[in-house]
Amino acid sequence: MRLLNAAILSFCIGPLSGYAATKAESIDAELKRLFPANLPGAAVLVVKDGVTVLNKGYGLANVELNVPIQPDNVFYAASVGKQFTAAAIMKLVEDGKLDLQTPVRQYFPTAPASWNGITVEHLLHHTSGVANIFTDAGFRQHAFEDHTPQQMLDQAIAMPLLAPPGKAFAYSSVNYTLLAMIIEQLSGEKYDAYLARQFFVPLGMTHTYFIQNAGLIKGLVTPYERGPQLAVRWHSSLLLGGGSYASTNADLARWTTALQGGKVLKPVSLKAMDTAVTLPDGKRVPYGYGIRPHTLAGQPYLRSSGDIQGFHAEVVYMPQSKVLVSMLSNSEDTPKFGLLPAARHIAIMAAGMPLHAVTPQKLPDSVLQQRAGVYQHGDERYAFHVKDGRLLVEYPAGAKAKWEPLLALSPTEFYYEANSDFRIRFATSADGRQTSQWYEMDPLDNDTDPVFDKQ
Numbered sequence: 001m002r003l004l005n006a007a008i009l010s011f012c013i014g015p016l017s018g019y020a021a022t023k024a025e026s027i028d029a030e031l032k033r034l035f036p037a038n039l040p041g042a043a044v045l046v047v048k049d050g051v052t053v054l055n056k057g058y059g060l061a062n063v064e065l066n067v068p069i070q071p072d073n074v075f076y077a078a079s080v081g082k083q084f085t086a087a088a089i090m091k092l093v094e095d096g097k098l099d100l101q102t103p104v105r106q107y108f109p110t111a112p113a114s115w116n117g118i119t120v121e122h123l124l125h126h127t128s129g130v131a132n133i134f135t136d137a138g139f140r141q142h143a144f145e146d147h148t149p150q151q152m153l154d155q156a157i158a159m160p161l162l163a164p165p166g167k168a169f170a171y172s173s174v175n176y177t178l179l180a181m182i183i184e185q186l187s188g189e190k191y192d193a194y195l196a197r198q199f200f201v202p203l204g205m206t207h208t209y210f211i212q213n214a215g216l217i218k219g220l221v222t223p224y225e226r227g228p229q230l231a232v233r234w235h236s237s238l239l240l241g242g243g244s245y246a247s248t249n250a251d252l253a254r255w256t257t258a259l260q261g262g263k264v265l266k267p268v269s270l271k272a273m274d275t276a277v278t279l280p281d282g283k284r285v286p287y288g289y290g291i292r293p294h295t296l297a298g299q300p301y302l303r304s305s306g307d308i309q310g311f312h313a314e315v316v317y318m319p320q321s322k323v324l325v326s327m328l329s330n331s332e333d334t335p336k337f338g339l340l341p342a343a344r345h346i347a348i349m350a351a352g353m354p355l356h357a358v359t360p361q362k363l364p365d366s367v368l369q370q371r372a373g374v375y376q377h378g379d380e381r382y383a384f385h386v387k388d389g390r391l392l393v394e395y396p397a398g399a400k401a402k403w404e405p406l407l408a409l410s411p412t413e414f415y416y417e418a419n420s421d422f423r424i425r426f427a428t429s430a431d432g433r434q435t436s437q438w439y440e441m442d443p444l445d446n447d448t449d450p451v452f453d454k455q
Contacts, residue, residue: 040331045249061221075328078243078306086290090269117165129161173242180241223310231310294444314339321351360407375452
């Protein structure tokens, strides 16, 4: 056990080189820009080549008391915990207690005939067709009440399937609640007890807490909604299997290092977790078993994200560059464009990949006015207007959202002042239509945004 923990914890004890120290300073400066000191913020851990580059807190753990976030503070990890559930399922497979192709009605005999084609693997991939129970208005009215797993199953049964099993991807946390119920049936243990015995205790994850029965958690930060104002959270029983745990960056790094290093599962099981699902129509969906496999600049990029009222989490692992980034936040306001682009940007910096320099230009109002107006694609509408020599954007148009300032790189290319990697390009199509298109400088999986037409 000591040898295993020493191997897992080795990322925390290596000395920083001069280059790493300079890199840490650059990353620290970027994080200070993203997370103002007087608002709720985040704890951030960055590891490169097994060495901790940065481990700091930014912003406030409690606004009312002006308490700063510490690097070892505890946050709800939300759906990052889905990979714990998925790994537990794969452990049962390895032990010969489960086949992923088993129909789930074998475990839930009250399920309707429409569930006949749903397998355990469909639950892992969110391709079961089972609806997201939290979209039901009647169910949400009782979201602050304690629910048993059976009650959540009953709610899922009461809602029609979104698609035939295996045909489409529809993210629904109740899939993982059902997986937690299967774990209990096959292991003969409570869900949290099984995960603790199999994973958390052997890995030394002493600051990972099962929220439902943890009671008061020492070091837990206060969650905030926009404003900031105190977040109002649904009952923790609704998180079973899909987001049951609170944790620290250090524990999530222990888990990621152990899992991706082959210390938790056999290679075939880990490969299944890290492999994106391909639908029958050939479409690749970047979701494996509780993990989101992507590519970034041709490199594997494994991420796991979690979002719940007042808490957000993003864990990134780049095996080729040997980079791990873990961000845990208690804010709905910062960073302005969410944890995903922030974590990606920090991972790029840690990996030593080239950054995209920007030199803003001052353009005359006559040029800026050519870009002003409403642009539409389907039901999405953006609006641009000119104020005080700047082009501003509102999304969605007409919703009285905050107008965000843009900076110009050229008469046709602009970027967000708060995120220079997120840009917009204006163009004129071959048939004379004026268009706009948002794009990321470092897209995951070479994703491209739709083209919007000026109205």
